[in-house]
Structure formats: structure tokens, C-alpha cells
Amino acid sequence: xxxxxxxxxxxxxxxxxxxxxxxxxxxxxxxxxxxxxxxxxxxxxxxxxxxxxxxxxxxxxxxxxxxxxxxxxxxxxxxxxxxxxxxxxxxxxxxxxxxxxxxxxxxxxxxxxxxxx
Amino acid sequence: xxxxxxxxxxxxxxxxxxxxxxxxxxxxxxxxxxxxxxxxxxxxxxxxxxxxxxxxxxxxxxxxxxxxxxxxxxxxxxxxxxxxxxxxxxxxxxxxxxxxxxxxxxxxxxxx
Numbered sequence: 001x002x003x004x005x006x007x008x009x010x011x012x013x014x015x016x017x018x019x020x021x022x023x024x025x026x027x028x029x030x031x032x033x034x035x036x037x038x039x040x041x042x043x044x045x046x047x048x049x050x051x052x053x054x055x056x057x058x059x060x061x062x063x064x065x066x067x068x069x070x071x072x073x074x075x076x077x078x079x080x081x082x083x084x085x086x087x088x089x090x091x092x093x094x095x096x097x098x099x100x101x102x103x104x105x106x107x108x109x110x111x112x113x114x115x116x117x
Numbered sequence: 118x119x120x121x122x123x124x125x126x127x128x129x130x131x132x133x134x135x136x137x138x139x140x141x142x143x144x145x146x147x148x149x150x151x152x153x154x155x156x157x158x159x160x161x162x163x164x165x166x167x168x169x170x171x172x173x174x175x176x177x178x179x180x181x182x183x184x185x186x187x188x189x190x191x192x193x194x195x196x197x198x199x200x201x202x203x204x205x206x207x208x209x210x211x212x213x214x215x216x217x218x219x220x221x222x223x224x225x226x227x228x229x
Contacts, residue, residue: 004160033216033217041221042219042220042221042222043161043207043209043219044219045216056216058216091160091161093161105163106161107163108153108160108161108162110158111160
């Protein structure tokens with residue numbers, strides 16, 4: 001069964017360092033998403049991406065964050081200068097269709113746990 | 118703006134007992150509603166969804182949920198809990214033009 005894969009599963013970094021989280025969405029999916037979950041809090045939407053550009057982003061997704069689809073398979077989230085409060089589980093997701101328009105299902109990866117010291 | 122509230126961050130049941138996980142939503146337009154489950158060390162997996170039509174929806178693993186517009190609720194139930202149901206459950210809502218918004222999650226524990 002096709003699945004979304006994320007790497008690394010856990011990354012520890014020093015405050016101020018750049019981090020890149022990688023995701024390989026399901027191959028025929030066109031819409032890509034990043035969500036995060038700070039320990040003990042809700043899963044929060046960060047950004048959605050379609051046709052090589054951001055289609056929607058939340059207030060959390062500030063200038064420190066960026067996303068990229070550098071090739072036909074990977075979808076990356078970059079945090080330029082990490083802060084302590086960026087420590088969270090980051091989930092990548094993909095869908096065939098835009099969820100809002102057609103209630104297409106989001107398929108999630110297992111998450112990348114980021115710990116900022 | 119839409120939102121989701123899950124009542125109870127932790128629910129404990131005995132094996133064979135009824136499972137009831139509560140979810141209330143707030144949306145200015147008819148919402149689409151979802152329940153996702155996260156087993157330990159795994160990603161989020163769709164359990165079931167309500168878009169239009171029948172208000173009682175059935176999902177995987179014997180779970181079902183009923184959309185009640187008058188109560189703005191979408192509670193998740195299962196008649197008989199199994200040990201393998203122990204996981205974290207997330208209710209989520211979406212309205213046209215918005216991203217999927219999750220609740221804080223409810224951890225379900227099942228004891229023998």
C-alpha cells in the first residue's frame with residue numbers, strides 16, 4: 001500500500017541551526033501539507049502546497065519556514081534558525097485532491113520529531 | 118473560523134465496553150468532519166469521514182460516528198472495545214476554502 005514517508009524520524013538540533021525535514025508523498029498525489037504537534041497540544045496546520053507554490057499557510061508559518069519540492073518526489077520543510085518553541089512532531093501529508101473542495105483524504109506520514117536544545 | 122473541541126484528553130475503558138469519544142465543532146458553513154487515529158509510532162490514519170448524505174458514518178475497525186447538526190457534534194463510538202484500539206484519536210473539521218483543523222486529541226486506553 002502506498003504511503004507517505006518522512007525522514008528523519010527524530011532530529012536533535014541546537015537553537016539557531018537550520019533544519020530540513022524531508023517527506024516523500026504518495027506518487028500520484030498533487031497536494032502536499034505540513035502539520036505540527038507540540039507535545040500535549042493539538043495538531044496544527046502549517047502550510048499546503050500545490051503546483052509548485054504555497055496555496056495556503058497559517059500564522060505559524062512565518063519567514064523562518066519555507067517549503068520546497070526540489071524534484072519529482074521530495075517535499076521539504078526548512079526551518080532557517082530554529083527556536084526552542086519549534087520543538088514538535090512535524091507531520092507531512094499528501095492528497096489526490098484539494099481537501100476543502102472535494103473532501104479528499106489526507107494521507108499522513110509517521111512524523112519527524114524535532115528537538116531544539 | 119471553524120474549530121474542533123474534543124472533550125476529555127484521556128478516556129479509559131475495559132475490553133468489551135462501549136467506546137465514546139466526544140467531538141464538537143464550530144463552523145459557519147456545513148463542515149466536512151473526520152476522525153483520524155494515531156497508533157504508537159505511526160502516522161495519522163483516517164478512520165471515517167462525513168461529507169454529505171447519511172449522518173451516521175461507518176469507518177474501519179468497527180468505529181462509527183454520527184453527525185448531529187443541532188448539537189454540532191460528531192462523536193465517535195464503538196460498541197465493544199478491543200485492546201488493539203488503544204491509540205490517540207483526533208477529530209478534524211474542514212470547510213470550503215480552509216485547511217484541515219484538528220482537535221487536541223483523545224488518548225484511548227483499553228484494559229483487560
